[in-house]
Amino acid sequence: MLVTLKELVEDAKEKKYAVGSFNTPNLETLRAVIKAAEEVNSPVIVAHAEVHEDLIPLDVMGPIMIQEAKKAKVPVCVHLDHGSSFEQCVKAMKLGFTSVMYDASGKSFEDNVTETKEIVKIAHSLGISVEAELGHIFTSAVGGGEGRGPLGAEDFNSLDDAYTNPDSAKEFVERTNVDALAIAFGTTHGVYLTKPELDLNRITEIKNKIDIPFVMHGASGLSDEEYRTAINNGITKINYFTYMSMAGGTAISNFVKEMDEKNEAIFFHELALIAEEGIKQNVKGVLNTFLNQKVPLHVQPL
Template sequence: MLVTLNENLKNAEKGNYAVGAFNSPTLESVRAVIEAAEELQAPIILAHAEVHNEIIPLEVMGPILVEFAKRATVPVTVHLDHGSSLEMVKKAIDIGFSSVMIDASHMNYEDNIRIVQEVVAYAHVKNVSVESELGVMTSSGLGGEEMHSELIHGDYYTDPLVAKDFVERTQTDALAASFGTVHGIYITKPNLDFKRLEEIYRNTKRPIVMHGGSGLSEEEYIKAINAGVRKINYYSYAARAGAQAVKEYIEKENNANLFYHDFTVVAKESIKQNVKRVINIFLNKGEVLANGEA
């Protein structure tokens, strides 16, 4: 069933868990995520990142995400990830998305506020939830979705007091905060500032969104959820799992006849198992499929 981000995160707040947001730029990844969620009977967020328009345009993938969400037996939010403009947000809402992210975090503070206010005003009258970002979320440079190349440190983290002012003035529904995660594949162990995260959550009284949510340990996920994270963006490690499964399949088959459709089946199953594992962690019940890195 298609639900708003507010609906999904309100339940997450009551249950002290996080809802996984899975960027799904291919049909195989969409099917993998939906199947994983339905097998676990867990709520999820199907997301389309604007940067993935180069893989498949929003106009093509958007209606597919909405249709899968409507048919699902679990609550599914369809979300625009890292929308860059009001025009892109309007396009997603017109397609039927129930949630949008406007990312103006690279702009100066007042411009960020102004653009988020515009999006909130437009989206809320259409019963669409809004996520925005404060602070700098960088990329490891390996599988990341943003162009920042430097690794983040304290100077880039979200200020809890500034976050309070930001939320009060914008009335954003969820806040993407920077506290030590990065987009892409980790090349060094992340240094997460959980105390800062707790202060952001306490000051804003809003669900906190973790971007760059792939590749953390189970303990780090749980600590983040207990500190106020209610939405976790997860993509890079699931995509890598699918690619690795295809690579192993090709090596195993050696010189046998290979067909592209076989690759999609192998990739989907690997992505599905990877997603099931992290959903189990995000539900914060102590039930995981296997040990090790998520």
């Protein structure tokens, strides 16, 4: 069933669990994520990242995502991830997406506020949710894919310059009226090359200033304990892609080795299904962690 982001994260905030958000740049990944959510009985967010336009365009993948969401047995939000332009966000809205993320975090605070506020006005008039980002989430050189190149702690004078400031977060939310805010506290897009130094207490500090649903980007590779602490401190949406995609690649690699040992032919359609199963199993594992032993919501479809 197709639902909005606001419905999902508000329920998650109340019950202290997190909804998983997964980029789905092809049909196999989309099916794997929705099947995993159905088997775990969890709400889920399927997302199209603007950076994946070279893999499949929004206007091709978007309608497929919406169709599959409507058929799903669990609540599914269809979300634009890291939209960097008004045009892309509006295109997603016109296609029927129930949520968009407008990411102006690389701009000045005032520009971020002004531009996000305009997107919120448009989206809310259509009943569509909006996520924004404040602070700087690090980007690995391996699989980061945010379109800005690698970004680490060494690019800032101090971690405080990179992490989300609680007072700024309060002002940003009050001025923009966003439904969810992605905050920076040490996570990294892509593969972790070193153990991350997370400031999980910062989530609580921000929550004490402004109590809305918060989003964790760059969540692949963390421990179950780190996930649960983040959720208990106020994270209600967790973006997860890199290690899910790697699970699909590992499944293919293992299958190819097995077939080579048997000297048997390998067919592409088999590889796609092998990857789908590997992704599904990985997603089921993290969804169980994100649920935090809470009962997911059941809402009326759009």
